[in-house]
Amino acid sequence: MESRAHPNRLGIWGWIGGGRWGFERYLYSLHRVTGLGLLLYFLLHIFVTAFRVLGRDPQQSWAQAMNLVGGPFFKFGEYLVFAAFAFHAVNGIRLGMLELGFAVGRPIEPVYPYATSVGRQRPLALAVMLVAAVIALWGGYSFILGN
Amino acid sequence: MRDRTLWTWHLFAGLVILVFLGLHMVIMHLDATLHVGNPFPGGAVDWANVAARMKSMFFAITYVVLLGAALFHGLYGFRNVLFELNPGGGLRRLVDAGFTLVGLALFVFGAWVALAAPGVAMRMGG
Numbered sequence: 641m642e643s644r645a646h647p648n649r650l651g652i653w654g655w656i657g658g659g660r661w662g663f664e665r666y667l668y669s670l671h672r673v674t675g676l677g678l679l680l681y682f683l684l685h686i687f688v689t690a691f692r693v694l695g696r697d698p699q700q701s702w703a704q705a706m707n708l709v710g711g712p713f714f715k716f717g718e719y720l721v722f723a724a725f726a727f728h729a730v731n732g733i734r735l736g737m738l739e740l741g742f743a744v745g746r747p748i749e750p751v752y753p754y755a756t757s758v759g760r761q762r763p764l765a766l767a768v769m770l771v772a773a774v775i776a777l778w779g780g781y782s783f784i785l786g787n
Numbered sequence: 788m789r790d791r792t793l794w795t796w797h798l799f800a801g802l803v804i805l806v807f808l809g810l811h812m813v814i815m816h817l818d819a820t821l822h823v824g825n826p827f828p829g830g831a832v833d834w835a836n837v838a839a840r841m842k843s844m845f846f847a848i849t850y851v852v853l854l855g856a857a858l859f860h861g862l863y864g865f866r867n868v869l870f871e872l873n874p875g876g877g878l879r880r881l882v883d884a885g886f887t888l889v890g891l892a893l894f895v896f897g898a899w900v901a902l903a904a905p906g907v908a909m910r911m912g913g
Contacts, residue, residue, distance in 0.1 A: 651872060652872075654871070655868070655871065672868060675861070675864050675865075676865065676868070678861070679861035679862070679864070679865055682857055682858075682861060683893070686854070686893055686896065686897045686900075689900070690896070690897075690900045692837055692841060692900075692904060692907070693841075693900050693903045693904055693907045698907050698911060699834050699838075699911060702834055702837060703834065706832055718816075722812060722816050725808065725812055729804075729805055729808075729809065732801050732805070733805070736798060736801070736802075739798070778817070778820070779812075779816055779817065781820065782816060782817045782818070782819045782820045782821075783816065783819075785819035785820065786818060786819035786830060
């Protein structure tokens, strides 16, 4: 049976670089980068948070684990995870909406000059960036207050 | 399982994560401004607050749900990223089997931790 897949001839560069494509293409790259970062953090998080039930004295185990990840380097990393979550979550909502056909405009006849749905999507993409930035800034303020 | 079914589950898992990870982020990282889920003074990772959440069956159950949804969403997403490099059929099967095994092992371990937490907190008297 003939494959319907299109080969990714650009390889890893094809994941990152959007060439002269639109702004939304870079949101795709950022969605991917933040997703992989969140996955890496999450896998480590499963083990670090397990210390709350491990050892003869879980309270002591927990304190040791928190000491290990309590330095400024880790705190900054934790903030990056928060900011990545803010972007990935809000952009994920945008992608879900587009997949379900919201915010792309009604289908129209292909009559010259041809219109694309990209222009119709742009306000949603900008709104997503704004909401993610507000959440990230709020998180930053909260991190500064809490440390 | 067909990719369309897995993709639908991927989207559904994303919704579950949005709700429960959103709540987790509010509790853990917006504590200084919102004060949700941490009944004692001090940070969200101070033992008194950790133990208070550990005692709650709501947190135990939602952590298990979040764990399962996040592992599936993350590993399936990573699988799709890798598959865009057009690996051969054997490598695809290896990735599928490896990710399934790793996901299941992490789920069993993480679920055990979440479900053991209420008992540990009671025993510690936290």
